[in-house]
Amino acid sequence: MEYLRQLAAIVWKDVAVELRTRERIAAMGGFTILVGVLFNYAIDPTVVEPQAIASGLIWMTIIFGGMLGLGRTFHLEEEEGAFQGILLSPIPRDALYLGKVVSNFILLTAVTMLVFGVFALFFGLGFGGHPLALAGVVLLGILGFVAIGTLFSAISAGTSMGDTLLPILVFPLLIPLIIYGVTATSRLFQDLPVSEVDGNLRMLGAFAVVALAAGAGLFRFVVEE
Amino acid sequence: MEYLRQLAAIVWKDVAVELRTRERIAAMGGFTILVGVLFNYAIDPTVVEPQAIASGLIWMTIIFGGMLGLGRTFHLEEEEGAFQGILLSPIPRDALYLGKVVSNFILLTAVTMLVFGVFALFFGLGFGGHPLALAGVVLLGILGFVAIGTLFSAISAGTSMGDTLLPILVFPLLIPLIIYGVTATSRLFQDLPVSEVDGNLRMLGAFAVVALAAGAGLFRFVVEE
Amino acid sequence: MAREFGPIQAVDGVSFTLGAGQLMTVFGPNGAGKTTLLGILSGGLKPSAGEVMLRGTRLRAGDPEWHRRIGVLSHKSFLYGHLTLEENLRFFGRLFGLRDLSVRIPERLEQVGLADRAKSAARTLSRGMRQRLALARTLLHDPDFVLLDEPYTGLDAHAAAVLRQVLTSLKDGHRIVILVTHNISQGLELADRVAIQVRGRFVYLGDRSEVDADSFERAYRERVEEEG
């Protein structure tokens, strides 16, 4: 119980700060809208069919929007040393990690909804006939991404190389996730039967579970001074 | 002379800090590579010809990479109040603005080169037969973008809404720039004669000059407390 | 106990014990390693050698029980500028698993004289107000073991008197307090033990009763010059 309450405190704080500053959501949201506007001009719909690239674009927008937010997960805390304050409190390290994962997940889900909205609006994209399977693919993908990204952004915040390391560390691990996500999404957009994405869903789920477990177990070694 | 030396001090400081932390270049570089990798998977080359969307993608990558870096231009200074320290020094406000423009321009040029490298590598894209005209289009575009973006990132850093405003303020102004840039670039990719992009080049140049003049003139009203 | 940063030996062979209700003051020149020492004691920095014991428990960084019993006031305020005063305290209170926050927070804000600013964002506070809030945060969970790094910084005469009162009541409550300061009279005032740290090492450690308030300043300067 106390574990959950501490975890909730982290989530509550992150959400409250984000609602006040809107720093991360704005950067991500701006990007999303940019993608929409730009592709409207850049892509000649008679040459390229939006459907053909939508799943890639959507994932790229989500992942990059996510990198943007995740990269700052721990930097945001640095001013006035507040993160140090959290580490000096009796919150178990895994609760802290999971709290951060949850708040990043919320943030990213919001952005993802915006992404889908923008794509529907600008490209008149229908998303295929399996909204549940689609939601499953996207949410599991985000979860795995956030689980890895949160862990590694703590590492890169602790090194002198700063953010340079984040992409180097995270991309190799994310690429499989992206590949599974993109292929599953584009199959669903093409209205293929759900059984076609079964394997991908399982892989995304496995990825998320393993990444969460690894993150929760390893986080304390990362934040130790 | 002193004007130039003060301007150079700003540029030198920004470059030195960026080389130490690599914060912005990493975020931008990571994004660029991600775009490359992702589109490789997302786009089925048998359906969509990379050439058809390359110019749009390239500009989107540059503009968004830029937003990312520009948005943090003044946030970076906030810790320990260093920006306040600069404002209390006798540097003319326009020199400060131009210094920031130059350092952002350097940063963005580096990212742009990376973008072209990545696209060449991943999509085997040739860039058409007019490298000079292409460089002209891209560099003028970046300059105009940086001139606008630097001014507005100072505005948004000073308001309580933080980064939320940046995209909202900048996008409407950027749309013409993007349209001219994308069309010129895609014509050059298609190996059309340089005369085809003459008009666009002139528009981009005019945009950059006007934006720089406006920025230099208005900056001091933005940073006043 | 020891800790180094690259070639700099920040804390070097320091060792001491304190009883319940005792307050130790650590003096020392800039860069002596006082803040680093408190960092080790708080569990925030791992010592490269040595250990810390509190009433029979050994310190393990990240051990919730340990952190629950310690309160730290550092150079940094550990506050979120975008949260209000109340929200800041509520956040830290929840991390410490406190239940009676709706009573406790107004009480503590009242104590440090910030009750009327409860709904302001922390970033609009003046320096002294921020230090007061940081103090309230440090003591919010009634820790057994309190580490205060230059707590008088930025406080006005009134707030300094409140702090002095708080320290007295901590001692009466059998808490252990370690205080770092550069102000000799403020440092000696409530101390039971006094230490001087120079270049990482304790060059002096004695009971308050052994030192003479008037001559301490000279004695301190001599020690520092000798060792520096």
Place this chain on the structure above:
Amino acid sequence: MAREFGPIQAVDGVSFTLGAGQLMTVFGPNGAGKTTLLGILSGGLKPSAGEVMLRGTRLRAGDPEWHRRIGVLSHKSFLYGHLTLEENLRFFGRLFGLRDLSVRIPERLEQVGLADRAKSAARTLSRGMRQRLALARTLLHDPDFVLLDEPYTGLDAHAAAVLRQVLTSLKDGHRIVILVTHNISQGLELADRVAIQVRGRFVYLGDRSEVDADSFERAYRERVEEEG
């Protein structure tokens, strides 16, 4: 002179004059508006009413000539953590158009006792060291008009003595100095004029010779209580 933040009147109807070689100390409780006052004097904050004159020139924010003559030590250090000590001073020196930085910087670092750390990143400094560096930065361009907000913060006895020396030599050099502090003895020591600010307003302003060092503390407390 006045300035408010929303409903808070931070500086309210303050007005005074100082001659060359004079040092004024401003006392006042937390949140009295001392820092805001210095902000206005430095040209960093625009007053909502009133004006500042220095030797016949009127302050206009952003006027290079004005900024060239002022040095400000604020609560924040204005330093870049990722640049070395030397680079920090070089950067600010260049902004002020100084030419002899290769001589001046080592000299100033020596003065504040940081010469051996010249190549360290500023973020590895201890609090007192950071304050010393901020002091060096403030005085790097030999300003005519020096604003110091709690400059003794974090300084050890040695550095405080250096600061005292510096203040004396500033007065000898006919500079104008305004000092904010909570420490009454440090504040009175070198002052020519003394002010007490409460809730934005100067409730006392007089020559140093008019106030009695021993009874000032009591007088101060009375003033504050009366007005607060």
Place this chain on the structure above:
Amino acid sequence: MSSKIRWSGAGLGFLGVALVLVVHWMVFFWVPTERTMGIVQRIFYIHVPSAWVAFMAFGIVAICSAVYLWLKDERLDMAAVAAAEGGMLFTAIVLLTGPLWGKVAWGTWWQWEPRLTLTLLLFFIYLGYFLVRSSTENPEKGKRFAAVVGIVGALDIPLIHVSVQFFRSLHPEPVVINPEGPSLPGDMLTTLFTGLAAFTVLFFAFFLFRYSLEHMKRAMVHRELAGEGSPLQGGVAS
């Protein structure tokens, strides 16, 4: 202690070289040529065992790192470093032999397709492993970070293995480690496993040498620190 390690390393090294010679003899003179792909298929016996040995090496890195985080024993960290370098070496062999084969079989050196990309990225993950190690001010923290990267990085291995099954991929599907059992003719299987044995032995020889080198390096740094002491500590002794 460390000399014993070096002697066993030398012994394994000789054995490994001998086995490699045997494999080469088998590859060139003994094993029959594969019908569809022809003579280049023989690179298979180098390509596949190196990939497996690299996987094993990174597995060792992950295990040693996990135990290191738990026990904080310096030797485990040294073992992880040694194994990581060995793993990168064998990954490099895969990344060299693959394109050689691909140039003939597919007509291109490189394709951005899942298995190839993931294998390349595996190399980069462990490059990151060495990067974090050297990019913290506190070396102990660097080791911890590296251990975390080493553990999480190993997640990539199963993904590489299954990658060919989920995507239209140019790269062949498993012919040995698949649920239906090996689908390879006996001779080829024998050659493959001899190659595997040879590379495994070579890896362990490399591992032992690298380990003892790391051991000596750290002992030296340690002596330096303890011996002269840094100038900054000069005045401390009293």
